[in-house]
Amino acid sequence: MKSCAHSSPASQVRLCENCELPVDTIPLEPGQTADCPRCGTTVYRSEHASLNGNLALAITCLLLFIPSYYFDFITIRLVGVNIEGTLMEGFHALVKEGYLGLALLTMFCHTIAPLAMCFSILSAHFSLRRHWFMPLKWSLFILDHSRHWVMLDVFLISVAISCFKLQDYSDIFVGNALYSLVILQVITILIINRVSTRRYWELWHPESRLAITEKRIHCHSCHLSQQENTACIRCGSALHHRKPNSMQKTWALLIAATIAILPANLIPISILITNGQLLEDTIFSGVASLINNDMLGIAIIIFVASIVVPVAKIVGLAYLLICIQFNMVKNHRHALMIYRAIKWIGKWSMTDLFVIAIMLTLVDRGQILNFTPGFGAVAFGIVVVLTMLAAESIDPRLLWDKHASKIQSESDNTVE
Incomplete structure (x- = not known):
């Protein structure tokens, strides 16, 4: 792992996709990666595979x-x-x-x-x-x-x-x-x-064959850093310094997920009939029943995946959006770590939905033992999808905009 600051000609520079810092490209050994010195994002890696x-x-x-x-x-x-x-x-x-x-x-x-x-x-x-x-x-x-x-x-x-x-x-x-x-x-x-x-x-189409004089914008489709333009000179995709309407889309998805998380936790997510007895479980009651049945490990996994993770994603994304909107980002690298964590943990909320699908496949024996999903599972599925889409729609470069402007202003003042 290497960190590379910018000091080379445009042909040897690549923009970090998470903070847009120009980073030098240098030869790497197999297995090595080059990380942005400002935000720690892997900008490129050895291509020996x-x-x-x-x-x-x-x-x-x-x-x-x-x-x-x-x-x-x-x-x-x-x-x-x-x-x-x-x-x-x-x-x-x-x-x-x-x-x-x-x-x-x-x-x-x-x-x-x-x-x-x-x-x-x-x-x-x-x-x-x-x-x-x-x-x-x-x-x-x-x-x-x-x-x-x-x-x-x-x-x-x-x-x-x-x-x-x-x-x-x-x-x-x-x-x-x-x-x-x-x-x-x-x-x-x-x-x-x-x-x-x-x-x-x-x-x-190798970058070396393209006429690139300076690198001001990064294409997220073919990952080519290039001069200011409306469309990528290699793949033709539309270029944007920031994702269009990123804040508005993320807020909309996050508010919808916040609304959906209420029925997801209050309405039964699964219904089990055993010996004629109806057992309706919300996420909380399901965790409690696992604990009562001496399945503490499984209860912890379900509690974290189905309760902690969705709430943490919503709270974490709301925190990032508020920090960006009101210029409250103090530790930019820490904020980016929160963003990465939210993206990584997002998929683990699917655990409960997979369990429901598997249980439904295996348990359907009439009145002796029967299992069916509850409508809470639908609301929970909506929460999972909306929070994952919200994490994809937010533009992490927005976290660094004020930081970059402040550095540029201080630099201009020093020159004067």
Whole structure:
């Protein structure tokens, strides 16, 4: 890891995408990254990983999806009947219960997003070989945006939680697909850490061949720093110093999430019928029942993922917006760390929704034992999506605007 300040010609400079500080590009050893000296963001990294390796990993993932879908990831024996849980069964069960939105959300996070990421890598390689611009541009756009929604790790944690919940009612057996899912998760982590969309754009049209005299604006599509312009000279995407209407969009999403979090916590999120007895659980009562059943570890995970994380995201984003709007940012690097933490923890709120989908797949035995989602799950799904979109819509460079203006003003005064 290296920090690089700016002292080089324009051709050797790249703008930090989180604070817009010009940073020198210097040769790196394999595994090294160059970090912004002001905000600590990784500006670029060594590009020694093989692109054919990315392709091989993507193809491996696609092949692993076949056993992951056609075989059961978990099997339970309930009242003498073996019930197999598959990824598609969870989707069909939610649709059957009338929760199409939840079915699509869970399906998107554990299936569609990983598939989109892998297919976009294949498409990018094929487009480079055929010299197709628009397929390459769309492939890299999908790759950039889909990997934030890949949640196989959250799904696997949810499988473990579901097993703990069901251990008192049934015998549990690990299915063949679970091994495939674990390997799939490991490979998706490798892909997310390896793949750089900028490298594909560099193969399409290297920066060294572009006439760039100064670097004042950064393209977030192909990651090219360039002179002032309305459209990127490499990929044609619209250029903006700041995301258009970033504050307004984030406030709107955040207010909507704040409203939705009330029914998400007050209305039952799941309904369990056992021996004719109806048990309605809100998020709080579900945590309490886990504690009463001596499942403290699972209770802590659910409490953090379903209560602490959504509230922390809303409070954290509101804090950042207020700091930006009223120029209250004191420690800029600390504020950026809060922003990064909010983006990282966002997906873990999906844990409860995955657990609901898995439980619904496995538990449907009429009056003996029956499980169904409550309307609180719909509100909770809305909170998860809105807070993740709010974290994506805020522009972290706004945190540094007043800071940069103050430094420039002090510099001008010194010169005078």
